[in-house]
Amino acid sequence: MRVFLDNAATTPLDPEVAKAMYEVMTKVHGNPSSIHKEGREARTLIEKARKQVANFMGVSPGEIFFTSGGTEADNMAIKSMVQSHKIDLIISTEIEHHAVTHTIEECVHKYGTESINLKLDELGRFELSELEKHLANAQQNGKKTLVSLMHSNNEIGNMIDINRVGHLIKSYDAYFHSDMVQTIGHYNINLKDCKVDFTAASAHKFNGPKGIGFIYINNEIKINPFMTGGAQERNMRGGTENIYGIIGLAKALEIASAEMEIQQSHIKSLKNYFKSQILTNFEDVRFNGDVDGLSSFTVLNTSFKPFDKADMLLFNLDIEGISVSGGSACSSGSDIGSHVLAQIPNAQGRANVRFSFGKQNTLKELDYVIGKLIELIK
Numbered sequence: 001m002r003v004f005l006d007n008a009a010t011t012p013l014d015p016e017v018a019k020a021m022y023e024v025m026t027k028v029h030g031n032p033s034s035i036h037k038e039g040r041e042a043r044t045l046i047e048k049a050r051k052q053v054a055n056f057m058g059v060s061p062g063e064i065f066f067t068s069g070g071t072e073a074d075n076m077a078i079k080s081m082v083q084s085h086k087i088d089l090i091i092s093t094e095i096e097h098h099a100v101t102h103t104i105e106e107c108v109h110k111y112g113t114e115s116i117n118l119k120l121d122e123l124g125r126f127e128l129s130e131l132e133k134h135l136a137n138a139q140q141n142g143k144k145t146l147v148s149l150m151h152s153n154n155e156i157g158n159m160i161d162i163n164r165v166g167h168l169i170k171s172y173d174a175y176f177h178s179d180m181v182q183t184i185g186h187y188n189i190n191l192k193d194c195k196v197d198f199t200a201a202s203a204h205k206f207n208g209p210k211g212i213g214f215i216y217i218n219n220e221i222k223i224n225p226f227m228t229g230g231a232q233e234r235n236m237r238g239g240t241e242n243i244y245g246i247i248g249l250a251k252a253l254e255i256a257s258a259e260m261e262i263q264q265s266h267i268k269s270l271k272n273y274f275k276s277q278i279l280t281n282f283e284d285v286r287f288n289g290d291v292d293g294l295s296s297f298t299v300l301n302t303s304f305k306p307f308d309k310a311d312m313l314l315f316n317l318d319i320e321g322i323s324v325s326g327g328s329a330c331s332s333g334s335d336i337g338s339h340v341l342a343q344i345p346n347a348q349g350r351a352n353v354r355f356s357f358g359k360q361n362t363l364k365e366l367d368y369v370i371g372k373l374i375e376l377i378k
Helices: 015-027 037-057 070-085 098-111 128-140 162-171 243-281 310-319 363-377
Strands: 064-067 089-092 114-117 145-148 175-179 198-202 213-217 299-304 351-356
Touching: 015 243, 037 064, 037 243, 064 070, 064 243, 070 098, 070 145, 070 175, 070 198, 070 213, 089 098, 089 128, 098 114, 128 145, 128 162, 162 175, 243 299, 243 363, 310 351, 310 363
Parallel strands: 089 114, 089 145, 145 175, 175 198
Antiparallel strands: 064 213, 198 213, 299 351
């Protein structure tokens, strides 16, 4: 048996999405920038997909720009704001995705932008009162401020009250960027209600293709192009559009939206069952993050007590046909450890495994995983 429990890293491509993409691949070959029939046909499909995405997110089509994925969208939001609006201060946390933390670091070193990380408690949460303190101080000192806080953490599942945070940020006339890569396609989200100015999404996190995503940019904000070289994406991102990926993204979001209630119920039941089995079968087990509070229903970051060969646990699970993660997939291949878990005191010196669930998973698979964990740990 092969069990894939690393859905926070990526999700299997939905067959209906593959079918929609294949149809376009085999029938539409025009360049969307060309004015002839084939070009117009390609352009029509892209704009139809853009309208679909915009409708799902509660925004206008002119506020959706297709990118290569969430990382590009995060870079585009932060760098373009710093360059176009001379941002003085960026408020964030140390557990954001590296697409955000590394980009902020670059802006600090390259443009002299000031940055502040909010203090986190033992569960990886920040206090709204501290965010408000920094916002008030920045406003009082006339600093143009950008706040970058992810909707849901990809490693421990912590979520923020996006509407409450957004309204607080806007009350101090600051800009708000939120990486929503882990939540778009899994939650009903109206971006206007959230008061975000920028957000990032990636199709392969909701059973779409890899290499395609989008950025939402509030139409009240004007920024410079992120990639030059052509007039594509309304002069914001040069380069011929990934039409097959765009069609796949729109189809995947359509399916996710239609199935959302059913899949939420299914995946929540899987997570709850797995959590109960972990607690039943293992001593001194903990869960990293705010697992009993505001947390994603797709992620369960589990901390086992130290044991012999704990450093081989992920490898041995893989040998047994089980795919899981110890941290972010974007950090795989490095041995520096998780920058997120480094902020969680209870995770230190223990065997930490991120189990993340998808719509394709079953109770039978979870029972198999529990059995193998018992063999390897006990």
